[in-house]
Amino acid sequence: xxxxxxxxxxxxxxxxxxxxxxxxxxxxxxxxxxxxxxxxxxxxxxxxxxxxxxxxxxxxxxxxxxxxxxxxxxxxxxxxxxxxxxxxxxxxxxxxxxxxxxxxxxxxxxxxxxxxxxxxxxxxxxxxxxxxxxxxxxxxxxxxxxxxxxxxxxxxxxxxxxxxxxxxxxxxxxxxxxxxxxxxxxxxxxxxxxxxxxxxxxx
Amino acid sequence: xxxxxxxxxxxxxxxxxxxxxxxxxxxxxxxxxxxxxxxxxxxxxxxxxxxxxxxxxxxxxxxxxxxxxxxxxxxxxxxxxxxxxxxxxxxxxxxxxxxxxxxxxxxxxxxxxxxxxxxxxxxxxxxxxxxxxxxxxxxxxxxxxxxxxxxxxxxxxxxxxxxxxxxxxxxxxxxxxxxxxxxxxxxxxxxxxxxxxxxxxxx
DNA sequence: AGCCTTTAGATACTTTGCGTTTCTTATAGT
DNA sequence: ACTATAAGAAACGCAAAGTATCTAAAGGCT
Numbered sequence: 307x308x309x310x311x312x313x314x315x316x317x318x319x320x321x322x323x324x325x326x327x328x329x330x331x332x333x334x335x336x337x338x339x340x341x342x343x344x345x346x347x348x349x350x351x352x353x354x355x356x357x358x359x360x361x362x363x364x365x366x367x368x369x370x371x372x373x374x375x376x377x378x379x380x381x382x383x384x385x386x387x388x389x390x391x392x393x394x395x396x397x398x399x400x401x402x403x404x405x406x407x408x409x410x411x412x413x414x415x416x417x418x419x420x421x422x423x424x425x426x427x428x429x430x431x432x433x434x435x436x437x438x439x440x441x442x443x444x445x446x447x448x449x450x451x452x453x454x455x456x457x458x459x460x461x462x463x464x465x466x467x468x469x470x471x472x473x474x475x476x477x478x479x480x481x482x483x484x485x486x487x488x489x490x491x492x493x494x495x496x497x498x499x500x501x502x503x504x505x506x507x508x509x
Numbered sequence: 510x511x512x513x514x515x516x517x518x519x520x521x522x523x524x525x526x527x528x529x530x531x532x533x534x535x536x537x538x539x540x541x542x543x544x545x546x547x548x549x550x551x552x553x554x555x556x557x558x559x560x561x562x563x564x565x566x567x568x569x570x571x572x573x574x575x576x577x578x579x580x581x582x583x584x585x586x587x588x589x590x591x592x593x594x595x596x597x598x599x600x601x602x603x604x605x606x607x608x609x610x611x612x613x614x615x616x617x618x619x620x621x622x623x624x625x626x627x628x629x630x631x632x633x634x635x636x637x638x639x640x641x642x643x644x645x646x647x648x649x650x651x652x653x654x655x656x657x658x659x660x661x662x663x664x665x666x667x668x669x670x671x672x673x674x675x676x677x678x679x680x681x682x683x684x685x686x687x688x689x690x691x692x693x694x695x696x697x698x699x700x701x702x703x704x705x706x707x708x709x710x711x712x
Numbered sequence: 713a714g715c716c717t718t719t720a721g722a723t724a725c726t727t728t729g730c731g732t733t734t735c736t737t738a739t740a741g742t
Numbered sequence: 743a744c745t746a747t748a749a750g751a752a753a754c755g756c757a758a759a760g761t762a763t764c765t766a767a768a769g770g771c772t
Contacts, residue, residue, distance in 0.1 A: 424681075493664040501701055
């Protein structure tokens with residue numbers, strides 16, 4: 307309880323800031339995410355943060371990027387539709403979806419801070435645990451002969467994330483209903499896979 | 510040339526404000542869209558605007574909604590792929606796409622102004638000239654026997670807009686390349702239509 | 713150990729833009 | 743002509759981004 311003030315530096319401090327930023331993002335969302343609150347929560351001050359990241363947007367992205375998406379395994383319900391519904395709902399409820407507000411917010415600022423645009427685009431399109439889970443699900447369906455053999459292009463593997471992000475943005479924060487997810491699966495994704503399979507078979 | 514200052518009221522003034530707002534949106538985008546600039550351009554002042562719309566976001570949406578999308582007809586190139594490419598590229602270059610930054614920006618503010626969320630969602634999902642153009646394109650392809658008969662659900666008709674909006678947001682303002690559009694058509698939309706058609710034939 | 717470079721942390725500042733308040737006075741309805 | 747309404751001007755409060763200045767702690771170096 308003496309007045310000795312311990313001062314963190316370097317990596318340790320950086321981690322503390324990013325942890326605080328992530329906690330803030332989860333608690334208040336990007337719209338109310340302020341650098342001052344992050345500084346306060348991390349027990350430091352604004353200049354320390356601005357020495358490391360050029361803007362609020364970059365800080366938020368850095369905090370997000372550090373979160374390793376927990377690999378939750380791949381659903382295996384015995385049917386393609388069941389697996390897809392489980393997967394879509396996991397995506398829609400998971401942390402990735404919580405970040406859709408942030409994606410929109412950051413993009414809204416990208417005109418003023420063009421540097422962040424590249425960072426963001428990269429994160430959104432890169433292969434991830436989710437895209438490989440899609441591979442597995444599709445592979446399983448092929449093995450069960452629910453689908454003809456098919457080799458989906460990368461765009462199709464990232465499509466669930468894209469569809470759900472778009473749905474999330476267009477419904478402006480309202481949590482996605484089961485009906486909406488079912489519509490994405492039944493009206494779009496399953497037919498797409500069938501179509502891909504028949505086209506590729508014709509080769 | 511006398512000092513007589515004419516003062517507009519009611520509908521006339523409202524139109525002038527919305528015109529000014531639309532002009533601002535097109536010139537500087539939503540990120541730099543300020544109420545003061547709109548007031549200045551319309552030759553009026555901020556309180557007049559805030560008496561009519563509760564926030565910057567609502568003003569921007571109102572200006573956008575007033576723009577009637579010019580019906581540019583439906584492409585008819587003789588092939589499904591050609592029609593789709595023409596359509597996708599029209600969407601990607603048109604005013605609707607210019608508004609993607611705004612969609613993101615408004616959504617980013619939706620947490621603070623939940624009222625606007627509903628307005629926005631409605632506009633994005635409603636049937637429009639674009640969805641009926643999709644109907645026509647698909648109908649033409651069926652007539653040419655490029656596709657088995659198919660009755661696409663509404664979600665599929667709005668999908669081009671959704672795909673392009675998402676692409677626009679994830680590439681943060683960079684204009685979409687022809688390759689990206691081709692990938693949306695070839696990897697996603699055409700296979701989806703084929704898949705839908707075969708599934709519906711099985712009924 | 714003691715010096716010295718680095719940089720954390722505190723504080724206060726500038727700027728920008730939203731949304732409001734107050735007041736004057738033109739406009740439209742009766 | 744009288745009166746209610748609402749336009750327009752100016753200034754304000756406020757929040758939050760980003761910057762500048764200063765101090766003193768941390769940790770490397772000799």
